[in-house]
Amino acid sequence: MxxxxxxxxxxxxxxxxxxxxxxxxxxxxxxxxxxxxxxxxxxxxxxxxxxxMLGALKRNDTVVLSSGIIGKVVRVEDKEVGLEIATGVTVKVVKGMISDVRTRGEPSPANDAKV
Missing domain, CATH: 1.20.5 (Single alpha-helices involved in coiled-coils or other helix-helix interfaces)
Known part of the structure; x- marks a missing residue:
């Protein structure tokens, strides 16, 4: 139709x-x-x-975890890393949770005191 x-x-x-x-x-x-x-x-x-990046991780590297914690590597193992987050405070962290490795020559903010 x-x-x-x-x-x-x-x-x-x-x-x-x-x-x-x-x-x-x-x-x-x-x-x-x-x-x-x-x-x-x-x-x-x-x-x-x-x-x-995780394979090239070595002692004294400054790293940022996925949670935002910043620390210095004191020990590197197969699957875990010893991380110093404060003077005398070392924690064991799973390598996969490291999100960034900071370089040593990174400039610090102007309002921080020189250490």
Missing amino acids: FATPAYAQAAGATPAGPEAMLLQFLPLIGLVVLFYFLMIRPQQRRMKQHQA
Whole structure:
């Protein structure tokens, strides 16, 4: 009643072969590739950099933990690190919780007293 002959003729004209399947899955494949390059690959690169940073960890390095605690490395083991967070206070920390290794030449804020 509301369908015109042109719409009725076009309804059966879609290809039903493997080309049609490829055209249906092409946007999905494109999204997977885009997701890989925008999300997975950069995360893998960050993980490799973090593992290299932890591998290069040595005594007397100043580190920042993921909780924000800053301390000096006094002992490095396979999976744990001895960290001096205050004079005479040493804690054992899992290596994976170290988020940053500070360099020695980092400038201090102007309002801090020289030690």
